[in-house]
Amino acid sequence: MTSQPSFERIETELQPESSPTPPAKADDSSRGRAFPVYLHAFTRALTKSLGVSALGLAVLLLLIPVSTAFIPGKSIFDENYTHNQMQYRFYYESLTGVILAAVIAFGAALAVVLFRFMLVKRSSDTYFAQGITRVKQFGLRLLIGVLMLAIVLFIPIMVSLMMNVSAFSGLGYANIAISGAGYMYSGFLIMGIAAFCITALICCMVGTITEAVFFSLLALGAPSIVLYGANSLMKQLLFGNSFGFSASTGTVEVGASLLDKLSGFNPVLFFYQAAKDYCAQYTRFDGFVQPPMHIPLLLAWVAASAAIAALGIWALSKRKAEIAGVSGTNRILGTASTFLLPLFGFAVVLEYGTDMGTGYSILAASLTFIVFFLITELIQKNGSRGLSRGILKLPFGLGVVLVAVVILVTGGFGYSTRIPKIDRIASVQMSYAGSPNYLDGQVGGVSTGGSYYVMSNYTFTTQSDLKTITELHQKLIDGGKGKLALDRENFTDTTVPYDIIVNYTLTNGSHLTRYYDRTKFSVLSDFLALDKTEAVEKQTRRTITGTTESQYWAAGAFRNGLVYLANSNYTNPRQVILSDSQRKELLGHIADDVEAQSLEDRYFPKDQALGIIMFTQDGGQESLKFGYRLENSIIYLTPSFKDTLKYLQDTGLYPYLENTEEIESITLQAYDPYVGMNKSKDPKSPFFLGYIADNDREFIQTKDFGANPIVSDPSKMDELAPLLKNDYYMSGGGYLACVKLKNKNLYVYKFLPAADAPAYLADAGEHQH
Known part of the structure; x- marks a missing residue:
C-alpha cells in the first residue's frame, strides 16, 4: 500500500500551476531508463550490419575506383588513353549496369540482415519483448540502413573523385568532377535507400527469410517484368508498334522501349541513364550536350522511399508475431508471384519463338505460362497439397494474357490503323525506299559485293506531300504483316523485310510514330512515288549540284569525288579530270535530267544503259567493281539523260561509253x-x-x-x-x-x-x- 500515498503526493505537487518541474523530472527519469535499451538495440543491429556492409564496400571499391585507375590501358592517369580530352571518369563506363545492380543488391541485403529478427521464431519473441515499440524498432533499423548506405557509397566515390582531381585538376576540370560526383553519389544513395525500403516492407509482410529474399527480388523486378512483358507482346503482335524497336541497321532507334520510357517509375532503372551519362565526361566535338541533372526525379524517389517506409511501419504494426518462421502467410505476394513469373516466361517465349509463326509461338508461350504457374504454385504450397485450389486461378491469369493477345493482334483498339487527318499534321518523317544514288544526310546501311541496304528518312511538310504520305501509310496498313516467304502465285505480293518508319509531328506538338519491319514488294514499289514529292525532288537537286552542307554519302561524292566513265559492261573505266566549272556544268545537266526523269525511266527502264558515270570518294580498286557503296554514286545513262549525253558528246567524252x-x-x-x-x-x-x-x-x-x-x-x-x-x-x-x-x-x-x-x-x- 505504499504506492498510494506516493501517488497522492505527486498529484498534490502537480496542482500548482507555478511549479511544472516535477513532471519534467519524471519524463527525464523515463527517458533515462529507456535510453540504454535503445542504445543496446541500436548497437546490436549496427553490429549485425557490419559484415554485409564490409562486403558491399569491397565490391564497390573494386567496381568504382579500381576500374577508374587500375585497368591497364584504360587508366585515367594514362595520357595515351585520355588524350587530354577526358574531363573525369568515376568508373569504367561499361560497368554502369553492374554497379547499379551492386548498389541495389547491397541495399536489399542490408534490409534482410537488419529485419531478419522478425523472420526467425526465437529472435522474434526476444526482440518484440525488449520494451521497444514496433515503430521505433523499424525506425532504428531504417536509420542504420541509411547510415551504412551513405558511408559505404561515399567511400568509393570519394576515392574515385580524389583520383580524378589529381589527374585532371591541371586541366581545370576539378569543379566539373566534383559536381558530377555529388550527383552520382546522390543517385546511388537514393537508389540504395529505395531498395532497402522495399525489402524492409517485404520483410514485414512475410514469415521466412527465403520468402523475404524471393519476394523482395520479385518486388524490385515487378515493374521491369510487367513492362518487358507488355512490350514483348506489342513488338510481336501489334502491327505498326514502334516501342522497343531499332532499325535493322542498328544505327536508328525507332522508339524507346516501355522499360526506357517509364524508367523513372522503376526502382532499379530510374538512375540508370543518368549514371551512364555522368559516370564520365569528355571534351566533345560532335555537338553532344550533357543532359541536365534530374534533381526532381531524385526528390520524387526520396518521397517514394519515405512512403514505402511508412507502409513498412504500418505492416510491422499489424504483423502477428506468431507468423515468424511460417511460409505462405501473405496471399497478396503469393498471388502476385504466381502471375508475374508466368507472364515473364510467356513474354520470353513469344519474343524468341517468332520463327515458329505467330500461332505456334502463342501456343508455346501459353504452355510456358502454364508450366511456370504450376511450378510456382507447387513451391508455394510445399507440394501438391492445396494445389487443386490454387490451380483455379490459372484460367483467370492465362485468360487475361490471351485477351491482351487478341486485342493486340486485332489492332490494339485502332492503334494499327490510325492515320492523322492532314490538317492536324505539321510534318512527317518517312523512310525512303528508292535509289541510294541521291541520298544525303543521315544515312545508314551496309553493302557487301552486289548486295546492299541503306536507310534514310525524309521530312515532308507541304499539303501535297502530306497527302502522298498518308496514302502510302494506308497502303502499308492494307498490306498487313505478312509471312516472310515467297508468294508463288503473285510475286509482287511477296512480303520482305524492310525498315519503314512513319513519324508524324502533329500541330499540337505531340508525335505519332509507327514502325513496320516488313511489307510487300507492291507496297515498296508504291513508295517510289516519294521521288516525285516536293521534299525529295528539292533535296535530290541540292545533293547532285553540291549545294548541301553534307560531305558524306552521295552529296560528298558529287561534290568532291573522283569521276569515272565506263560502258554498260564496266570495262576500261576512265577517270575524268574536271575543273570546278566543268564539274558544276556536268552536275547541272545530271540534276536537270534526273528531275525530268519519270519513275518508269528511273526504276523500270525499257532501254539498256548506254554507259555509266561514277562519282566516288573511295579511289581504291574496290570502287572499280562498281557495286554500290555508301561512298559512291552511280548514274546509269539511259536515253532519258538527254542533256547529260549531249554534254558528253560536246566535250568528246562520249566515246568512253562505247561497248565493244x-x-x-x-x-x-x-x-x-x-x-x-x-x-x-x-x-x-x-x-x-x-x-x-x-x-x-x-x-x-x-x-x-x-x-x-x-x-x-x-x-x-x-x-x-x-x-x-x-x-x-x-x-x-x-x-x-x-x-x-x-x-x-x-x-x-x-x-x-x-x-x-x-x-x-x-x-x-x-x-x-
Whole structure:
C-alpha cells in the first residue's frame, strides 16, 4: 500500500500551476531508463550490419575506383588513353549496369540482415519483448540502413573523385568532377535507400527469410517484368508498334522501349541513364550536350522511399508475431508471384519463338505460362497439397494474357490503323525506299559485293506531300504483316523485310510514330512515288549540284569525288579530270535530267544503259567493281539523260561509253528473296545496281540447291543481251544474270525483268541453252 500515498503526493505537487518541474523530472527519469535499451538495440543491429556492409564496400571499391585507375590501358592517369580530352571518369563506363545492380543488391541485403529478427521464431519473441515499440524498432533499423548506405557509397566515390582531381585538376576540370560526383553519389544513395525500403516492407509482410529474399527480388523486378512483358507482346503482335524497336541497321532507334520510357517509375532503372551519362565526361566535338541533372526525379524517389517506409511501419504494426518462421502467410505476394513469373516466361517465349509463326509461338508461350504457374504454385504450397485450389486461378491469369493477345493482334483498339487527318499534321518523317544514288544526310546501311541496304528518312511538310504520305501509310496498313516467304502465285505480293518508319509531328506538338519491319514488294514499289514529292525532288537537286552542307554519302561524292566513265559492261573505266566549272556544268545537266526523269525511266527502264558515270570518294580498286557503296554514286545513262549525253558528246567524252565486248555465256538465277536454306531476315534493297566480279558465284543471293540455267547459244545470247538491265527495281520479279565476257576473266552482273524474259526460261528443268 505504499504506492498510494506516493501517488497522492505527486498529484498534490502537480496542482500548482507555478511549479511544472516535477513532471519534467519524471519524463527525464523515463527517458533515462529507456535510453540504454535503445542504445543496446541500436548497437546490436549496427553490429549485425557490419559484415554485409564490409562486403558491399569491397565490391564497390573494386567496381568504382579500381576500374577508374587500375585497368591497364584504360587508366585515367594514362595520357595515351585520355588524350587530354577526358574531363573525369568515376568508373569504367561499361560497368554502369553492374554497379547499379551492386548498389541495389547491397541495399536489399542490408534490409534482410537488419529485419531478419522478425523472420526467425526465437529472435522474434526476444526482440518484440525488449520494451521497444514496433515503430521505433523499424525506425532504428531504417536509420542504420541509411547510415551504412551513405558511408559505404561515399567511400568509393570519394576515392574515385580524389583520383580524378589529381589527374585532371591541371586541366581545370576539378569543379566539373566534383559536381558530377555529388550527383552520382546522390543517385546511388537514393537508389540504395529505395531498395532497402522495399525489402524492409517485404520483410514485414512475410514469415521466412527465403520468402523475404524471393519476394523482395520479385518486388524490385515487378515493374521491369510487367513492362518487358507488355512490350514483348506489342513488338510481336501489334502491327505498326514502334516501342522497343531499332532499325535493322542498328544505327536508328525507332522508339524507346516501355522499360526506357517509364524508367523513372522503376526502382532499379530510374538512375540508370543518368549514371551512364555522368559516370564520365569528355571534351566533345560532335555537338553532344550533357543532359541536365534530374534533381526532381531524385526528390520524387526520396518521397517514394519515405512512403514505402511508412507502409513498412504500418505492416510491422499489424504483423502477428506468431507468423515468424511460417511460409505462405501473405496471399497478396503469393498471388502476385504466381502471375508475374508466368507472364515473364510467356513474354520470353513469344519474343524468341517468332520463327515458329505467330500461332505456334502463342501456343508455346501459353504452355510456358502454364508450366511456370504450376511450378510456382507447387513451391508455394510445399507440394501438391492445396494445389487443386490454387490451380483455379490459372484460367483467370492465362485468360487475361490471351485477351491482351487478341486485342493486340486485332489492332490494339485502332492503334494499327490510325492515320492523322492532314490538317492536324505539321510534318512527317518517312523512310525512303528508292535509289541510294541521291541520298544525303543521315544515312545508314551496309553493302557487301552486289548486295546492299541503306536507310534514310525524309521530312515532308507541304499539303501535297502530306497527302502522298498518308496514302502510302494506308497502303502499308492494307498490306498487313505478312509471312516472310515467297508468294508463288503473285510475286509482287511477296512480303520482305524492310525498315519503314512513319513519324508524324502533329500541330499540337505531340508525335505519332509507327514502325513496320516488313511489307510487300507492291507496297515498296508504291513508295517510289516519294521521288516525285516536293521534299525529295528539292533535296535530290541540292545533293547532285553540291549545294548541301553534307560531305558524306552521295552529296560528298558529287561534290568532291573522283569521276569515272565506263560502258554498260564496266570495262576500261576512265577517270575524268574536271575543273570546278566543268564539274558544276556536268552536275547541272545530271540534276536537270534526273528531275525530268519519270519513275518508269528511273526504276523500270525499257532501254539498256548506254554507259555509266561514277562519282566516288573511295579511289581504291574496290570502287572499280562498281557495286554500290555508301561512298559512291552511280548514274546509269539511259536515253532519258538527254542533256547529260549531249554534254558528253560536246566535250568528246562520249566515246568512253562505247561497248565493244563480246559475250561468252549468260548464267541466270531466278530472283527469290528466300532462295537459301537459312532464310535471312535482314532487309536488302530491291533496287538492283549492277557490278562486276572475277567469278560466277557472286549473285546477290546464295542458292543452296539446284543448278542455274546457262545460255551459251549465240542466237539466244543476242536475244537476251539487250534485255539485261544495269539498274532495275525488282519488285516484279525476274532473273539475276551473270554475263561472262569473252577472252576476259570478268563477270558482269545484271538483271533480267520477268516481263522481258523469254518463255523458255520458265522451264525449270532446262539448264543448258
